[in-house]
Amino acid sequence: MSDRQQFREKTAELIQEALSNNRNEVAVDVFVELHPGDQVEVFSILSENERAGLISSLDISATADLFNHQEDSETLEAAEGLSIERLADVLDEMEPDEAADLLGDLPKEQASKALQEMEDTEDVLPLLNYPDETAGGRMTTAFIFMHRAATAEQAIENLREISPDNEAPYYIFVTDQNKELVGVVGLRELVVASKDTKIDSIMASEVIFVKADTDQEDVAQVMQQYDLSALPVVDEQHQLVGIITHDDILDVLTEEATEDIYRLANVGDSELEPESDIIEQLKGRLPWLYLNSLTALFASWVISNFESLIASIAVLAVFQSVVAGQGGNAGSQSVAIIVRSLALGKISPKRIWRILTRQLLVGLLQGISVGLVVGIGVFLWKGNAFLGLVLGLALVGNMIVAAIAGTAIPLGLKAIGQDPALASSVLVTAATDSLGFLIFLGLATYFMENLL
Template structure:
């Protein structure tokens, strides 16, 4: 790993020949970190010092924003060489973010084979197995012997994404078996592939959601997973490095959506305009929801004026109830995301959440009573009992909503992370305020002289 001191020492090198030597001795991912930290003009200079093979690997590790800047600074011939040498799935990911005119120009300059591979991947919807797969894989015919298969891998498959699995197809490219490199190495040279390969092939279709792919590979500890089309023909594979990217992407998206950040792909280094575009719609939407919450409070202005201590107590409902709801919401979304639970487990999960919620409700309700007793004057001590009851009730409502809302969206085949934390908090505020103020208003009729 390139340390801060290492980056500083590279920056102090004035001799480009020496810098070239030092850079080409580093791992591509470390060079990518170094290049990304440089000013745009210096990035292109440092990038040109890399040898052709390493430049391609480094380019694939760079953030999208840095890639776009480099494309603008490099000559067309250099850009075309880089794009041509990229793996089809990484190239498709790059093209997703580039302007349409630039993509058309780059596609036209690709070789026919690479152009077809890229067009195939780009033809599938985003978020599906077809969009994240690579078309570089090892394919075998059933009639080969182990010796012939190993010779084929040595001669023809050096540049494939992975050689740990070889996929056996029939004459129509239909996937029928899979054989691992381990099986090939430890089998007799004259043995037929069809006799040692496994007929139990785990596979996904091109339209399978990428989250489902990641869960399947995690469950069965796979290094790669074949992708087939509707006719069961092998069209690509998804490798473990793709799955790591998928898991990171999905986790980032879920976390940011829980916080009310729009697209779920914002980073700390995103442009200010992009940050504003991601956040402002949610903020305006939450403000609109809070208008509803405030409108629910408006009819109780006389009640608040009669019992001023309510203004001190009510924020506790907002903060505490929202936190309880987000806790339940986060745990439920995470469990759905990693495949631990399904919508069929809703009642079982709700039961566990409610049992835990009862304990939390008693503790929070009692705490609210004690705090309210401190804040209320002697003639209004009854407010503490109402506050404690509403706090306990709101806690149970919070765990219920935090469980049922994401489960309901999942059952409707929608992303559970669409239920953001601010949305749940606003709903609980409205419920808690209306319940609390209604009970206070009713009680006032009996205790007022």
């Protein structure tokens, strides 16, 4: 790992030096020799100016190659600096799915001008109609298909004609006269078959496919569960319109995991990075902090009802946060387990009651375990058994609240068609904070005589 990273950083320095000496041709020579996977990383190390300098000296096909592999946001930034003519040439050379993604990301005017300038829009246009995060938005139209009556020899001949750096994987999809998907043949079966074997006699006719409007997360689940390296995509008429390849799915899984991690931590924009533009960071983070302020102030209002109690027994203020905080922690645990299990398709609607009761039991046992230890600890510290009792009981109560809220809220969000990762943290914390304070201070009121 570090070897490769060092190599990339060294190479980036070399390119930076060449660019700063206006020796762009040297920079280009070094850059084009790299594997696309390294190009992407080296390009990321360069500054915005250096990127523009390098791109201006790369030829069309090298630029297209870079854009094919580069992350969407960096491709967009580099593409916005190109002239319409050059942009159109690059788009013509790009893989159709990547070109469609870029066209979708570009400002409307630039995209439509570039489309007009492009020579070959046949592969790209159909892709523009699908939302980004669906099977249609992820698929490529560059796949290999043959009519079911073709022979093995014809199929191999067909392969010879297709450019070797085609993204299409080692499968040939088989269609009937209506272009409806009827089967799939692996290249290996094709190779070991005799020449005049008809394709439909060696194809697998039970093909797993998805519809173009399937959500990308579901697509990833299908490919993962069935161990597929390529998944055909069909339209409403069951006609084959594209394929999704294994490398697209790696990107989907990574994106979806980032989105969930960010949402669980109240970060609204899953493209944020540590060095992202400050305005972008504030846009993605601040609204959630404001929302949390509201719930925190609601919890403050709960406490304010006990102000005179606290004035006479100030030690309550010392421990009230332990109850709220531990409820919050236990709630986060439940939310993480439920959200992740939902994302991985591991929760069947039939089991929801069993899940709720089991989580409730875990919450009760956690409450007793933590409540006992913390209650006794505080009794030993402060010498007041009733303080320990109130704290311990409140911890039991709030852990139960945490278990119910931490389980029911994400499940409920999912049931009404919302992303369970999105607002679960805020809502669960609101519950464990407010009810935590209420339970603790309520119990303290009950035992007031013994606490004074």
